[in-house]
Amino acid sequence: MDGHHHTAHSVFPKVSTTGKKGKDQKSAKSAKKPRKAEVNYLPPYPTGENEESQEQERIQLLTEAPTNPNSNLTRDVVIRCLIVYLEESLDHVLKRYDDADEDSVSQDLTVQRMKIYSIKTNTSDCPDDVGIVVEGMKVLAALGNFPRACSMLLGLTYAVNVANPKELRYTFEVFQKFLLELDCSKLSPKVNSLKNKTASLGKWALAK
Template sequence: MVHLESKFMSKLDEYTPGLLKRFHSKGGTTGLKLKAVLIQTPSNPNINITREDADSASQDLAVQGMAIYSIKTNASEGSHDIGIVVEGIRVLTSQGTIPRACCMLIGIAYAVNLAYPKQLNYTFEAFQKLFLELDCSKLSPKLNSLKNKLLA
């Protein structure tokens, strides 16, 4: 039995410097996309990127297979509802932070044996196998390469 949240957060802290270094060193099309995102990210980022229009966000969530959302619930107080959607249904709400929601999404997917969305397969594999160390003896070649680079 693994305490998901503390394990995920400690591994996230461990791998973040290496990931940021890798992101900054990327070239080509991927590097350009990453640089555009990194330029917009302050040095001390607020990871709670939100949607201002709750109605629009709800419509978008209804068509998501698996997603983490953050919807501003009270503009004057700056409060947010951060949660998880699976097959268009909000399965967890009020998670507090995006990293916690990521951790819980992996826990849900792992516990009920959900297939990861194809376009995010490597992201979910990294969350599961690097950050939570679940089934970490069976890394894909891409993830094994990333792990070696991060630990070098």
């Protein structure tokens, strides 16, 4: 996600948010709104990061998964617990198909607005396919696991003009503003409370 996202910084000009009065203000009102699949907004790098450091982190994440499956399990549990803690539902982001026939899965995916899907047709613990569907169309497949699919889904919301699922507004706010430090100047009370509790827990752990 980070690699695709920040590569765009070198291709597209920075978005100016400074408003001006008079003719400039009038022009701003008449500016063309982005259509679906057009770049909508490219947020700044997190504090202390640049394109090179983000690319190194992206490579590390991609190479870590095959050699350390426990890391994926940990991330999976953390994300699921986060959603529950924020009083939101996993069903709003993940659609599981266990032992379902291909036709039924394909038909059901066409009515999904924006979901991560997990298809498993055998008795193994690992799904056959994990991907993302947007407006009834598969846009990404073979992502391997739920945590990676979450990161890709977050990248999609930034790369194209797709709004975050309103049923998961707090979960995506944590991803964007708390974990990635994108547009983190203003947090909702619920996410700000989580941030303060996390900071307090970190201080307690250091003091032990």
